[in-house]
Amino acid sequence: MSYVVDFVTVSTVGLESSPVADALAGLRANEARYFKNKYDVDFTTQPAAEVPDLVEYVARVLRERDVTIASPALEATEFEVEGVRWTYVFYESGLSVNVLYTLEPGGKRAVGFKLSDGMEVPEELTDKFKFARQRSKLAGTIRGSYFVIKGEY
Structure with a gap:
């Protein structure tokens, strides 16, 4: 069953x-607010078990950097806005992974990691990425990192 993320409540x-x-939940709401305010898109997630193809797609892109997320996936979503395909997976550990993939050749393509307030950096990311901090009214302190995608997906 899909869930339209409410960033007010x-x-x-x-x-x-x-x-x-x-x-x-605050991190997920923060993403929902961004897409609603910037693109007027409702951020709608589904249980990961209902969309295993999205979870596998993100896992396949992560293998480009030899990263395998150990935590179970809870929710996922995918949508296209202005020629960019966005795929999100939210993991039980508190990690959010998104794949930004411009459909036009030569466009921006990257993977973003965001850590929920209070969670430790997962072991599989510890030595591979540096995390910057940002503040959010909805999510507290978010730590994030990213890498540029080199392959075609």
């Missing part, structure tokens, strides 16, 4: 099993 729907469910 933050809810842990679909994220209850996460030890940082409230912070992960």
Whole structure:
């Protein structure tokens, strides 16, 4: 069942099993606010079990850097805005991974990692990426990193 993320009233729907469910819900709401304000798009997620192709797609892109996320995926979504395909997976650990993939050749293509407030950097990312901090009213302190995608997906 899909869930339209509400960034006014933050809810842990679909994220209850996460030890940082409230912070992960705030992170998800922060993403929803961004897409609503910038593109007028409703951020709608689905349980990861209902969209295994999206979870596998993100995993395949991550293998480009020999990264395998150990935590179970809870929710995922994919949508296209202005020629860019966005794919998100939210993990039980509190990690959010997004793939920004411009459909035109030569456009921006990158993977972004965001860590929910209160979670440790997952072991699989510790030595590979440096994380910068940003503040969010919805999500507290978000730590993020990214890498540029070199392959075709």
